[in-house]
Every structure is written in structure tokens, then in C-alpha cells.
Amino acid sequence: MPDPTPRVKVCGTTSLHDALLSAEAGADALGFIFAPVSKRRVSPEVAREAGLAVGPVVARVGVFLNQGLTEVLRTAEAARVSAVQLHGPLSSLYVREVARYHPVLRVLRPADLGQPDALEVLSLPGVTPMLDAPEPGGGVPLDWAALRDVFPAGAWLAGGLGPANVAEAVRVLRPAGVDAVSRLEKAAGVKDVEQVRAFIQAARLQAAPGT
Numbered sequence: 506m507p508d509p510t511p512r513v514k515v516c517g518t519t520s521l522h523d524a525l526l527s528a529e530a531g532a533d534a535l536g537f538i539f540a541p542v543s544k545r546r547v548s549p550e551v552a553r554e555a556g557l558a559v560g561p562v563v564a565r566v567g568v569f570l571n572q573g574l575t576e577v578l579r580t581a582e583a584a585r586v587s588a589v590q591l592h593g594p595l596s597s598l599y600v601r602e603v604a605r606y607h608p609v610l611r612v613l614r615p616a617d618l619g620q621p622d623a624l625e626v627l628s629l630p631g632v633t634p635m636l637d638a639p640e641p642g643g644g645v646p647l648d649w650a651a652l653r654d655v656f657p658a659g660a661w662l663a664g665g666l667g668p669a670n671v672a673e674a675v676r677v678l679r680p681a682g683v684d685a686v687s688r689l690e691k692a693a694g695v696k697d698v699e700q701v702r703a704f705i706q707a708a709r710l711q712a713a714p715g716t
């Protein structure tokens with residue numbers, strides 16, 4: 506039986522300080538956003554320093570939105586991330602190519618489910634789907650009840666998750682992992698330690714057998 510406890514990713518890490526804060530709070534993974542449009546954008550150098558500091562166990566995920574293949578691979582290498590998260594309308598060929606070099610979290614919107622390209626992505630080795638809202642980092646939750654019958658096995662969940670609602674989302678969809686950013690901040694790109702701790706605890710609380 507699969508482990509019902511979801512992995513927890515804290516996204517939008519922009520400093521060494523916040524990387525250590527999230528790791529000490531128990532995060533399984535840290536997200537480093539390299540998309541130029543993001544107010545949480547971080548340089549590969551800072552991501553690399555922060556990623557090295559959190560030790561061998563915490564995953565470091567490089568987050569990209571609609572960026573060229575060469576840019577993604579070069580940035581991921583420079584930042585020494587352990588996985589890559591891909592947002593945007595990308596072909597399955599592109600995703601497959603990135604997955605030759607890095608484990609991939611491929612972000613899908615609910616409307617993508619059932620589309621031929623999304624179905625192909627779900628079958629690619631080394632690619633894990635993540636369901637997120639249409640606007641990444643926008644803090645808007647998905648309709649979990651509507652997703653219950655179509656949520657892909659082994660998928661991660663993002664979109665407006667925070668300490669107050671993550672347990673319910675986990676109860677409804679049983680995702681393999683959860684991811685959040687905007688509800689864990691005191692300002693864009695700056696973590697709120699209380700929210701980070703509470704999010705990680707709440708995500709794991711509801712996963713115990715019998716709940």
C-alpha cells in the first residue's frame with residue numbers, strides 16, 4: 506500500500522536563510538523559481554548555495570515557466586538542483602527531453618487532464634504530474650471535490666494551499682506531495698516561519714491511517 510503521507514514542498518525560496526528555515530521545519534523539498542516573470546525569482550548562484558546548505562536529503566526543485574530547453578538545462582546545472590518543475594504549454598517531446606537529465610514535476614491544470622498530450626506526459630518515465638491552478642503562485646485553490654475522480658495516481662497538488670486548508674485537500678485527493686508558496690509568505694519571496702511550520706505539520710497530520 507502506498508505511503509499516504511504526502512511529501513511537502515515549500516516553493517519560492519529566495520535566500521539561504523529561508524532555505525534553512527524550511528528545511529528545519531521539515532520540508533521534503535524546496536522550490537527555486539527561475540521564471541523571469543516571477544516576483545520570487547532567484548539566481549542560480551543563490552539557489553546553489555542554499556541547496557548545498559540544506560544537506561543531502563532535502564530535494565531542491567528548479568521551477569521554470571515556458572523557458573527554452575537550453576536555458577532550463579543550463580540553469581538547473583548551475584543551481585545544482587535535484588529535480589525540475591515545468592510550467593506552461595510545453596510539448597511532451599520537450600518534457601521527455603528534460604526528463605533525460607532531471608526528474609521532472611510536470612505541472613498540469615485541471616483543464617489539461619484528458620488531453621492527449623497530458624496523457625502522454627503521465628506515462629513518461631521520470632515524470633511526476635502536479636496539478637496546479639492556471640496562475641502559478643497565485644494562491645487560488647482548485648476545486649478538490651471536482652478533481653476526486655480524475656486526480657492522477659501519484660500526482661502532487663498545488664494551488665492556494667496553506668496551513669488552514671492543506672489537511673482537507675490531502676483528505677480529499679490523497680496526493681503524493683503538496684506544494685505551496687503564497688500562503689507561506691510575509692512578503693513576496695520572504696517566508697513566514699510560523700506558516701511554513703504549520704503547513705508542514707498540517708499536511709502530515711491528516712495522512713495517518715484511519716483519518
Ligand SMILES: O=C(O)c1ccccc1NCC(=O)[C@H](O)[C@H](O)COP(=O)(O)O
Nearest residue numbers: 516543641642643644664665685686687
Ligand atoms: O510562484 C511564482 O511566482 C511562480 C511563477 C512562475 C512559475 C511558477 C511559480 N510558482 C510555482 C509553484 O510551485 C507554486 O508553489 C504553485 O504554483 C502554488 O502557488 P500558490 O497557489 O501561491 O501556493
